[in-house]
Amino acid sequence: MPAFSDDTSDTFAEALSAVPAGSPTSGVKGRMLEQFTGGGLEPGTCLLxxxxLASALGVGRSVVCGELAVFEILGILDVRRGSGTSLRGGASELLPPVLQLGLMISGRPTPPW
Structure with missing residues (x-):
């Protein structure tokens, strides 16, 4: 059985669904962020x-690749080419300010972090 196949990554895949028409990038980012911050995934969980992931979300692989890179930069994921992607253990210090900035730019209300 492949190293990436475990119960938690399957749960992650099941929680995802095709992104609605519009902006695939923001839809993918939102769906993944919900999963990463929702508490249902343990640190070290390997993603598909x-x-x-692209197939589960109904988008191209390049969209998923770009979003995984963003989450890696934010310190949420550990991306290892050839070995897989996993959820990091600690919360990133960059995440709250970056999310607030993104929400301000988009015109959405910001959370009270």
């Missing part, structure tokens, strides 16, 4: 490969 990019192709399978």
């Amino acid at each position: 490969p990019e192709r399978q």
